[in-house]
Amino acid sequence: MSNGKTPKTIKRFNKGFIIAHWVNAGAFFTLYISALPMYTEFFDWLYPVFGGPAGARLIHRIAAVAFMLPLFIMIIFDFKGFKNWMKNIFSWKKHDLMFFPQFLREFFGLKAKVPKQDFFNAGEKVNSWLMIVTTLMLISSGLVMWFPAFFPSVVVWWAYPIHNIGLGLAVAVAVGHIYMSLVTARPSMRGITKGDVTEEYAKDHHGRWYDELQEEKQQRKQA
Amino acid sequence: MADYIKFVDVTKCDGCRACMVACKNWNDLPAEPEEFTGSIQSHNTLTANTWNVITYDEQVTANGNFEWLFRHKSCHHCGEAFCEKACPETAISHTKFGSVVVDADKCVGCGYCVNNCQFGVIQLATYVDKKGKEYRKAQKCDLCTGRLEEGLRPACVTSCHTNCLVYDDKDKVLAEAEKRLAKIKERFPNANIYNPSGIKGTTTVYLLADKPTVYGLPEDPKVALSQIVWKDYAQPLGKMMLGATTMAVIGAAISTAINKGKGEHEGGQDHE
Numbered sequence: 001m002s003n004g005k006t007p008k009t010i011k012r013f014n015k016g017f018i019i020a021h022w023v024n025a026g027a028f029f030t031l032y033i034s035a036l037p038m039y040t041e042f043f044d045w046l047y048p049v050f051g052g053p054a055g056a057r058l059i060h061r062i063a064a065v066a067f068m069l070p071l072f073i074m075i076i077f078d079f080k081g082f083k084n085w086m087k088n089i090f091s092w093k094k095h096d097l098m099f100f101p102q103f104l105r106e107f108f109g110l111k112a113k114v115p116k117q118d119f120f121n122a123g124e125k126v127n128s129w130l131m132i133v134t135t136l137m138l139i140s141s142g143l144v145m146w147f148p149a150f151f152p153s154v155v156v157w158w159a160y161p162i163h164n165i166g167l168g169l170a171v172a173v174a175v176g177h178i179y180m181s182l183v184t185a186r187p188s189m190r191g192i193t194k195g196d197v198t199e200e201y202a203k204d205h206h207g208r209w210y211d212e213l214q215e216e217k218q219q220r221k222q223a
Numbered sequence: 224m225a226d227y228i229k230f231v232d233v234t235k236c237d238g239c240r241a242c243m244v245a246c247k248n249w250n251d252l253p254a255e256p257e258e259f260t261g262s263i264q265s266h267n268t269l270t271a272n273t274w275n276v277i278t279y280d281e282q283v284t285a286n287g288n289f290e291w292l293f294r295h296k297s298c299h300h301c302g303e304a305f306c307e308k309a310c311p312e313t314a315i316s317h318t319k320f321g322s323v324v325v326d327a328d329k330c331v332g333c334g335y336c337v338n339n340c341q342f343g344v345i346q347l348a349t350y351v352d353k354k355g356k357e358y359r360k361a362q363k364c365d366l367c368t369g370r371l372e373e374g375l376r377p378a379c380v381t382s383c384h385t386n387c388l389v390y391d392d393k394d395k396v397l398a399e400a401e402k403r404l405a406k407i408k409e410r411f412p413n414a415n416i417y418n419p420s421g422i423k424g425t426t427t428v429y430l431l432a433d434k435p436t437v438y439g440l441p442e443d444p445k446v447a448l449s450q451i452v453w454k455d456y457a458q459p460l461g462k463m464m465l466g467a468t469t470m471a472v473i474g475a476a477i478s479t480a481i482n483k484g485k486g487e488h489e490g491g492q493d494h495e
Contacts, residue, residue: 038311038333040462053331054358109479148338154449156338160309161453168461172468179472183479 007198010213012191016077017085020070021192027070028174030063031138035167064142067135088120089128095208096122107184116207123180130173137166226321226393229300229366229377230400232430234407234414235387236293238277240265245382246275249367269296271348274364275379280438294431294438295379295388298323298344298364301444302423306336306345306361308450314361321426322366332359341444366426400430407432421445 013021034056036043050056074082095115099122106112114121120128144151144159151159181189187201202210243265247254252272260267264279275297282290304323307315314329315336325345336345345363352358367377375381376390389396400416407414407430417429422444435442 038331041312047331052356052358053333054356057333107475107479109475109481145338153338153341154447157447157449160335160339161449161457164453164457164461168457168464172464175468175472179475183476 009196012197014078017081020073024070027063027067034060089125119209134166134170228393229427230389230396233294235385238293241382242379245378249378271346271362300426305339309335309339320371322368324365325361330360419444
């Protein structure tokens with residue numbers, strides 16, 4: 001615990017990672033809003049906001065291009081962070097599986113004893129995978145719908161339901177992700193905005209990562 | 224009201240194109256001159272402003288003679304219409320006449336119907352509004368629904384001088400079609416009545432002189448699995464899921480708030 005002193009912070013994300021995250025978030029939100037009036041008639045009033053259906057389509061396409069960028073931003077500007085992310089989401093150990101029952105208790109405000117987690121906890125790993133899958137679904141089907149002339153008609157027909165299912169899943173994932181960052185794990189916001197988190201947060205939420213950092217520190221001291 | 228259909232007996236067509244002119248005339252559609260491409264066929268295919276076209280397929284007969292296969296190409300008005308299923312704005316619907324029509328007020332010009340029509344019929348027309356801004360609307364043959372409402376036959380049918388186009392009682396027309404089919408079988412062994420059951424029949428039924436594929440028509444069109452998955456499952460499920468996630472989050476927020484109150488007495492367990 002912090003003992004009243006100004007909390008020490010630890011570097012969590014580099015600029016590249018942060019920018020990639022927010023480009024992704026901004027593009028996703030814009031895509032979502034510009035497609036809503038077409039998804040359900042309940043939101044038809046959004047058409048005039050975009051200057052009519054044609055305006056909504058244009059904005060949707062501009063945002064679509066932005067939506068394809070984050071992967072490249074990450075690889076170019078923060079390859080180390082990207083590698084760490086990839087390494088993390090492919091690693092599934094006992095402490096990852098043990099996370100879920102405890103997380104459910106915590107999610108609904110009950111007492112929980114969550115096992116020590118990696119740089120990305122098991123929930124974030126699941127979030128990452130769902131996000132990757134839905135993003136691939138949305139981008140690939142979206143490109144087919146944008147340029148139908150280049151694809152056989154069967155592919156074009158399937159693009160529509162895939163885009164639709166991808167949207168449903170992606171929104172569910174995004175709602176969960178946003179809720180948790182705002183409510184259950186508020187200090188993590190600092191990590192994806194300023195790039196660092198309090199030592200206390202790291203210890204509490206990402207124990208295994210914190211231990212690794214401490215170990216590295218020890219080794220550096222000894223060397 | 225007895226069911227009425229439009230019937231096209233292509234073996235009676237002489238390619239005069241009166242139906243094309245009548246359609247343009249009645250529906251007030253602009254002429255669309257096209258480059259000569261080596262065929263006597265006037266237009267390559269249907270467009271948003273050309274709702275019917277007579278296609279001229281050139282064929283060599285069994286005894287080495289040359290022959291044209293004419294077909295009055297237009298919307299089939301499918302019993303189960305791909306365009307109607309594809310439309311996210313429910314702008315496309317069936318009338319009591321069995322015709323499939325586009326509600327221009329609801330249409331936003333997204334083109335989902337264009338990419339889902341298996342016959343390549345429905346297309347987007349571009350218009351310019353008073354402010355000079357372009358907008359698009361889906362357009363196609365509406366079987367002259369406005370005329371049907373007044374007790375008139377479709378414009379193309381009234382113009383046909385060979386009785387290739389007929390608009391009449393469904394049972395009567397189909398019975399006559401069978402008789403006609405038996406009669407022409409000798410000359411056209413592959414002749415068939417094109418009224419695909421996979422899409423619950425059509426309101427424009429054809430008597431074709433050759434296999435559907437010869438005319439570029441799908442042999443046995445069916446409502447695509449992709450559309451069933453999309454409209455009957457994905458869309459309602461997706462809307463449900465949006466609701467479910469929202470409810471889960473609200474539920475979590477409420478129960479967290481309640482439990483937090485209790486937790487403070489026990490010494491605090493929050494992660495902040």
